[in-house]
Amino acid sequence: MEFLKTCVLRRKAWTTVCFWRSQVIQKLSVRKIGTTSPRSTVMPAWVIDKYGKNEVLRFTQNMRMPIIHYPNEVIIKVHATSVNPIDVNMRREEFPLTLGRDVSGVVMECGLDVRYFKPGDEVWAAVPPWKQGTLSEFVVVSGNEVSHKPKSLTHTQAASLPYVALTAWSAINKVGGLNEKNCTGKRVLILGASGGVGTFAIQVMKAWDAHVTAVCSQDASGLVKKLGADDVIDYKSGNVEEQLKSLKPFDFILDNVGGSTETWALNLLKKWSGATYVTLVTPFLLNMDRLGVADGMLQTGVTMGSKTLKHFWQGVHYRWAFFMASGLYLDDIAKLVDEGKIQPVIEKTFPFSEVPEAFLKVERGHARGKTVINVI
Structure with a gap:
């Protein structure tokens, strides 16, 4: 019991340190892409606010923009994402939540400790289920979850693969x-x-x-x-x-x-x-x-x-076995893709305005590859 108490106290202390450190980073050490960096404090996104099936999906123009809280994070402008069975299941698990695990897009901002990416890089990633998802204009992810997008793929193609x-x-x-x-x-x-x-x-x-x-x-x-x-x-x-x-x-x-x-x-x-x-x-x-x-x-x-x-x-x-978010593994996968050994398998593509229709398709099962959503 004493060990557990110690762990809790250490976690609280570390959380406090990280919070104040993030405030300094947010003000002093976040790099931006000039005028292309987001100026608004809100963005469009598909969210859920309650338990249910497809009817709980709600489009909003006023989702709060993600910000960098930790020095190893990056903000990605989402070009494309896709729907996985986990997204369908998570509608019944927790809320409020932005769904979507896959992302292919462009780096907009980087924390101070990010060394392998810079604003303007084309990247792909799979966001862990405990984080806000990618059915939005921007998403924040840890740098160790990100990889450079395969050069041979478009964003639409790349978004079908990471998760x-x-x-x-x-x-x-x-x-x-x-x-x-x-x-x-x-x-x-x-x-x-x-x-x-x-x-x-x-x-x-x-x-x-x-x-x-x-x-x-x-x-x-x-x-x-x-x-x-x-x-x-x-x-x-x-x-x-x-x-x-x-x-x-x-x-x-x-x-x-x-x-x-x-x-x-x-x-x-x-x-x-x-x-x-x-x-x-x-x-x-x-x-x-x-x-x-x-x-x-x-x-x-x-x-x-x-x-x-x-x-x-x-x-x-x-x-x-379980899903494991890893930029290093995606590096290995990107190499196989660019060598022509892996190709994306996309069954259907939907525009961002038709996210509920994409979810219905995945929910019906019998997939023949992936269902992709173009955000841009």
């Missing part, structure tokens, strides 16, 4: 341990292959010379084959488990579907060979809603630990 790319990168590279040096010949299975994460995962695994089996509906098979999938399984044409059992065992499985899939998917892995199953569908948010933050996190940890141990004794690795 799904970093989510897939977390699952494949950071949790799954796969990279360009150890992937050649690996047999990879991607469940839910036609969405944003799936279409990126197919491309990065093929860039690393893996053999990819993709599970999707028949009408998406052409897309995933074009992206490089070696085998395509239509989940609507009979029992998926039985179709996959007829193939050779896999070294790695990425599960974007969840539900009952993990009850049989782990049986498709090679036993006692280091094979890994990584799921992006976890009970974390559900447990927090049901039990509260502390007990929810505890229950999630217990569940993860028990499943990991159970499957370890069965000869395979069981893992969960």
Whole structure:
């Protein structure tokens, strides 16, 4: 208990120091782009103010302009963003909130400690869920979450990638341990292959010379084959488990579907060979809603630990993965994009005035890539 009290006091003290330091930075050390720097104190944005579905989305011209509070932050003028399933889910989680995780745009202002970016740079980023989002004219992000936009992409194309790319990168590279040096010949299975994460995962695994089996509906098979999938399984044409059992065992499985899939998917892995199953569908948010933050996190940890141990004794690795905001990872991804190994997969583009329509489209599911919103 004394340790917790000490942590709380230190956090309060640090917050006070950061607040006063930010005031000095705001006045003395923020660099601007002459007359192109924002002069107004408000901006247009799409926000939510209460729980609900699509009707809670509200357009406002009077959202307060973001400002730099810490020396490692940058303000980005948003050119394009996109809609992710997390944005649809967050309409029911918290408010007031500006939604949107992806951003491709131009740096407008930099804090004193920002060294790798300057006003005028074209950048892309994925904003963590606990920060205000990108369905607005400007957004403030930490410098370590930002990367220079791939030169080969427009802002519209670039905005389709950061969130799904970093989510897939977390699952494949950071949790799954796969990279360009150890992937050649690996047999990879991607469940839910036609969405944003799936279409990126197919491309990065093929860039690393893996053999990819993709599970999707028949009408998406052409897309995933074009992206490089070696085998395509239509989940609507009979029992998926039985179709996959007829193939050779896999070294790695990425599960974007969840539900009952993990009850049989782990049986498709090679036993006692280091094979890994990584799921992006976890009970974390559900447990927090049901039990509260502390007990929810505890229950999630217990569940993860028990499943990991159970499957370890069965000869395979069981893992969960989450989105990780990182400018460094985006640097690696941008390199693959500019080398022509990754291409954006955009299903539809909407103007900023039609954000609710874009959300309805994503909410209906059956994505074939990403839904992008042009802010400018």
